[in-house]
Amino acid sequence: MAPRRRSKNPHAEAEQFRRRAVLGFVVVAVCLVGLAGWYFKLQVLDHDEYATRSEANRIRPRPVVPGRGTIYDRNGKLLAENVPAFRLDVTPDKVKDPAKLIADLRAIIELTPEDITRFEATRKATRGFRPITLKLRVSEEEMARFAVDRWRYPGVELVPYLTRRYPYGDLFAHVVGYVGRIDEKDLEALGEINAALTHIGKTGLERYYDEELRGRIGYEKVETNVEGRALRVVGRVPAQAGTDLRLSVDADLQQAIVHAFGELEGAAVAVDPRTGEILAMVSLPSYDPNLFVNGISSKDFRTLNENPSRPQFNRLVLGGVAPGSTLKPLIALAGLDSGKRKPEDTVVSTGMFYLPGTSRGWGDASRRGHGVTNLRKSISQSVNTYYYRLALDLGIEQFDQYMEHYGFGTPTGIDLRGEIGGILPSPQAKLKSRKERWYPGDTVNVAIGQGDWKVTPLQLVRATAGLADGQLRRPHLVSQTRVGFDRPWESLPQPASIPISPNPANVEVVRLGMMDTMQPGGTGWRVASGAQYLMAGKTGTAQVVSRRGTAAVDPRSLPMHLRHRALFVGFAPADNPTIAIAIAVEGGGYGGSTAAPIARKIFDAYLLGIMPEPPVPAAESATPGAAAPSASAAPTSVPPAPATPKPATPAQATPAQVPPSTQEPRR
Template sequence: MRRPRRLLKNTAAEASQFRRRAALAFAGVVLALAGLALWYFRLQVLQYEDYATRSEQNRIKLSPVVPGRGLIYDRDGRILADNVPAFRLEVTMNEAGDPAGWLPELSKIIALTPEEIAGFHEARKATRGFKPVPLKMRITPDEAARFAVDRWRYPGVEIVSYLNRRYLHGALFAHVVGYVARVDADDVKAMGEDIANFSHTGKTGLERSYEQVLRGGIGYEKVETNVEGRPMGLVGRVPATPGADLRLSVDLDLQKAMVAAFGEADGSAVAVDPRTGQVLAMVSKPSYDTNLFVNGISHADYNALLNDPSRPLFNRNVLGGGPPGSTVKPMVALAGLDSGLRTAEDRTFSSGEFFIPGQRRGYRDSHRGGHGWTDLRQSIAQSVNTYYYKLALDMGIDTLARYMHRYGFGEPTGIDLAGENEGVVPSRDYKRSVSTEPWYPGETVIAGIGQGYWIATALQLARATAAIANGGDLHELRLVEARRDGYREPWRALPATPSTRITDNAGHLRAVQEGMVMTVHGPRGTARALASAPYTIAGKTGTAQRSSRKGSVSADPRSLPYHLRHTALFVGYAPAEAPTIAVAVVVEHGGYGGSAAAPIARAVFDAWLLGKMPEGFEDVERPPPPAADGEAVNGPDDAAADAPVARSTTP
């Protein structure tokens, strides 16, 4: 048997292989050390600030400091909306965990309503986990004491002091000042994540329009905490910027007088200073207590407001509107003069019924037998429909619409409230947008007396009336007169928008003004019930129909069901020689303007000019809450001259 050959050992090859392996191992070690060095460099240099911040956050908790919301005053410095100290329960979800584990037990310590629990769940879905979410907005001292005993069992749940919004005059300024309510998901979506730092935001009225001005800027406190997250002390602070205060042009006493003058009637009214366009009073009736909404209104209260057929939540001045009736006749008369179709002395014969040439259908006047020969001044004073039927037909709807837009109808008044209704001026373009029918001459005829497709708001009527009163300047209407960016800072007037001219012919305007004075002080004026005033009033009554005549018989609004009774209107200004106030009054289901709306205007004039308040004035204001917690159709327009005259509400 052959023996195997013995292999010789290659020492050089083994040494070379060892050197290669050693070099690779050394390279691996070097690379590992380099990687480790780079990692330490990244941690210690490149990402130092990030990790230092995270480390600091484990020790320091940033707590938002919500500024005090700006106060709201009337023109004389009387507070309408302020803030009062209160306590609320807040939850930071990252620290508290799943509510199913602690909320039932917490409810045994602090009473929580179903509305509060539902609002909490809705708010936490719209808020990041590290930001506090309100659970209960008003904590009583007893509840705070009970919670303090078991505080350790509820990490992330805190009792926080804050300033709660309060409205000292409740329903009186509901449709002017508006209200704040808790921030919800819609608010965050509309205004951004920053609003989530605030518990409340403006929802309606001036609270909404001036939200950015009133709420101020958020601040922060740096609170040192222990390992359990409990605060140990304050180590730094970024102060909040308080919200600015607002001073309104509205007068508290005049607002109360206007509400009292309405009595039990529903409707709207606006009083403005014709020299500036500042709103002196603005009422929408019925109203509601805005304090109900601040910390969440109950389902029962909210349903009561929603189901009220009088719609107290509806702002009639800003969102409403309807046919203005005969209150637009002074503007139509001015358009006739400015267009050159009429002079102030031109006369039109009123036989009691007007016919479009070639048609058999008649359009009734306010007097069954007519008014005879009538010029511009008499047509305003006696509210002669025939004068305006013929004038509108001669003018044509296109010219009429152009002048009405010039006088501010179909246009926003500029009022500093959201959602203003621009209204509708009858025109071919508007009808094309709502109907396939052509424009008919009869529609032009009734447009001349403020009927048909017309939609005008009390704000627009007051603005146009003020322009007639002041000599032709159409001012933008404003509620806020000035702002103050700190209690020790001076008030700064808000800049005014330049006015526009409605006419450059003083003689034309004077003729219209004289006709409006005759409405009150003339022998056959439709508002002669106001003639006893110790000052001169210029005005115009109006009746916007909700039902039409049958055949040749006109409906007496007093005999109609309540919901079909005509809307009563009045516009006017005083004193006529040097006006300081202009008003527009709309009384729903009131019947005739001369008997329902004019006395309200008289009470407002008396309150402003004489300081005389109407009956019920003292009963309007409620005590403040506790600090702790239809399209019209042809027919008679304004028959007030033949209607019984209501007595003035002025004592």
């Protein structure tokens, strides 16, 4: 049976259509309102944000690193300069496959494993939109090869920049220092604002004044195309150039000291006692700081570290020696200021000193003794007995108070990082370091600069300059600064000086004793023979190994690293001092025969302009960058100077001339 058809209801269908039409209209209206609201939000409410984003796609900021401040000596000679170079920068977020990119670049540019390792480490620690340096100092040939296929390497740019160069090489390595590539720790310390920097001061003045030298980074607004290529600069925030430094150091005197040392190792520093300005400071052997600027090779770095002479070790601020007899003028001054001694007071030197109730003796410089000795004679002939008795009369507490006033046991405050304070012997220090109490014999030892003493050449020269001028001043290297080449130099303020003694007459007596040292009968008289000016000084010898029993030690019989250190402190002209020096020669034997002749050459160079003759270079060293103190280290900008005849030096003492005692006598 056929199914029955339902009849259509036109009214119902029309009503259903109307409902659907209304619903569709409402949906469309809601969508249009939402779209209009979204457009309103984009065009009105968020206009500034999206306009900035749009502009950022077209305009990109590019950091402008300022030129690092240059460094000059006191006469305007350039010690650290900037030279143009090109580096290869990679922007990580523009590179799809960094490993493939590096492999492709290695085919046209020499990349060392150190370059790649450094790049990867920096890439992981840096935001992707910041360029990272892959290679510094790209050669002209490499630049040409890269330019041919530049289009193949998106995100890679050759960037011009200024790199550091040290024209004098090893001569100022321990003073000026060097800059090196920034590592992860440096980035954390510098912050985002300085992330565009590639180098930072690592040692010396480059490190101490790094913030002033590096200046302030600027920015350029660069318009780019859709590929990110720079089209033009549309805005600029100028960079602020680094501050230039003028040192008090004299490059010619610095070279003269190196020549005066010859092939010897050690340290020397010269200051102007009237101002505290460092005139020269040398630590030998040295090294070439240019090796470190763009990353030293593993081979060169390993060779430097394996050198037993430690070229990188700054003996001026990090090294310490027992002061030996160079301390005697200061102890004599302490005796006068304390009232324990008068200039005319005398002791009798018999050649051996004994503490009451003991059989252990301390020897004098002369086995036969020096006889009746007053203060001036005790300095000029280095009479140990005078100071044995004086130190015992002072007592170790009062002794330390005076030595601390003269600057021992604390850093001098020179504008170099890492300076040590040395060791000032005291009962507290001995108890802390060796768990032993203090004995009278310890006081006897420290009275001649032995025992637990450790002083730096800087501390010695500061105290010596105080004797020369009557004032203790902070030694400093930088005397003037300027911000911009066309700006005038401005002097740096220095801390106020303090008197070395409340009684200038006491200082004068000590000075006379130091002048007697350089006259016939004194321990340094042969060195001063024939000088056109008066000298004042004090020789000293510090032993490295202890004596056993009463056997004398001939330093010439010991290996070089165990030989006595030869010391000298002094100033000239003695009647109107303009230079004070401290010298420490490693393995030099005795101060009078090794350190004092070096002092004479330094005085002649500074006061008379007579430069010491460069020594004959020894065999070529196998140590890259480690420069021996020889003429080969001299820069071409330092002209040769006339040589001065080598002054006669006293013969070294033989074992028979050294009195048997429990301490090596100090001269």
